[in-house]
């Protein structure tokens with residue numbers, strides 16, 4: 749007495765992690781600019797197309813056009829108050 753209905757081959761809820769699949773997802777890394785004259789140090793967003801860990805410690809051009817040092821200690825959006833308003837708008 750087999751019933752062929754259903755056919756449920758649920759693969760579970762782990763569908764989100766699919767290793768091996770490189771998706772061109774645009775992500776942002778958090779970068780800290782240095783205080784420069786009257787400009788205070790701010791958190792900026794850096795557009796990254798790979799793992800932010802690869803950019804750790806590197807100076808990259810931020811979304812707003814500033815050079816800032818990428819850090820992996822924080823993730824964009826940074827839960828801080830000293831965040832670049834331009835980067836907040838565009839990232």
Ligand SMILES: [Zn+2]
Pocket residue numbers: 791792793810811812813814832833834835
């Ligand atoms: Zn910025």
